[in-house]
Amino acid sequence: MTELTTCALRLATVKDAKVLANMSRHYIEQGLDWRWRPEALARQINDPETVVLVAEIRLGERRFLGGFAAMNYRMEDATLALLAVHPRLRRKGIARRLVKWLHKTATTAGCEKIALQVRARNHPARAFYRGLGYRETCYLPRYYDGTEAAYQMEVLFTRQ
Numbered sequence: 001m002t003e004l005t006t007c008a009l010r011l012a013t014v015k016d017a018k019v020l021a022n023m024s025r026h027y028i029e030q031g032l033d034w035r036w037r038p039e040a041l042a043r044q045i046n047d048p049e050t051v052v053l054v055a056e057i058r059l060g061e062r063r064f065l066g067g068f069a070a071m072n073y074r075m076e077d078a079t080l081a082l083l084a085v086h087p088r089l090r091r092k093g094i095a096r097r098l099v100k101w102l103h104k105t106a107t108t109a110g111c112e113k114i115a116l117q118v119r120a121r122n123h124p125a126r127a128f129y130r131g132l133g134y135r136e137t138c139y140l141p142r143y144y145d146g147t148e149a150a151y152q153m154e155v156l157f158t159r160q
């Protein structure tokens with residue numbers, strides 16, 4: 001029988017915290033202090049002002065997490081705090097689906113701006129965000145661990 005692969009988005013649960021923390025460590029925070037440990041991810045998952053969204057890959061009977069994103073919501077703006085996709089699953093549109101889902105919830109909640117910080121040398125991620133309408137608004141020298149530069153990127157939404 002042919003195994004079907006699907007990718008479903010769902011909200012993270014605390015049981016996912018360890019896997020997501022490891023994804024953050026290896027794919028987002030490599031070379032930096034490990035800030036997003038399992039306890040920190042669990043706090044984000046339980047935080048009422050944060051949405052942690054996961055991309056669950058279903059391969060036949062197997063299920064595993066292929067990517068995730070976390071967004072913090074405030075009154076009129078939001079911050080995209082974390083985003084990662086497993087290296088073997090990249091360029092399949094998974095991050096785009098995750099972020100577009102979060103954009104929709106942010107605009108529905110009345111947010112007019114989403115901001116994020118990204119390492120200056122992370123050219124793939126900067127290209128990804130530019131493709132979704134983000135603009136680099138500020139250069140932040142020594143932003144990460146007092147050593148590595150970042151860009152602030154923002155996308156604006158107009159109220160309908």
Ligand SMILES: CC(C)(COP(=O)(O)OP(=O)(O)OC[C@H]1O[C@@H](n2cnc3c(N)ncnc32)[C@H](O)[C@@H]1OP(=O)(O)O)[C@@H](O)C(=O)NCCC(=O)NCCS
Nearest residue numbers: 027083084085090091092093094095096124125127128131
């Ligand atoms: C950045 C990242 C999340 C993108 O995930 P992804 O699932 O591969 O992205 P998508 O497949 O949805 O890409 C959508 C579009 O973004 C752009 N893009 C994505 N990766 C790119 C790359 N490596 N180089 C140039 N453009 C890229 C392309 O326009 C792409 O569309 P296309 O494949 O049709 O050309 C992924 O590379 C990743 O996890 N990187 C490590 C963690 C990280 O950098 N996180 C963000 C900073 S916190």
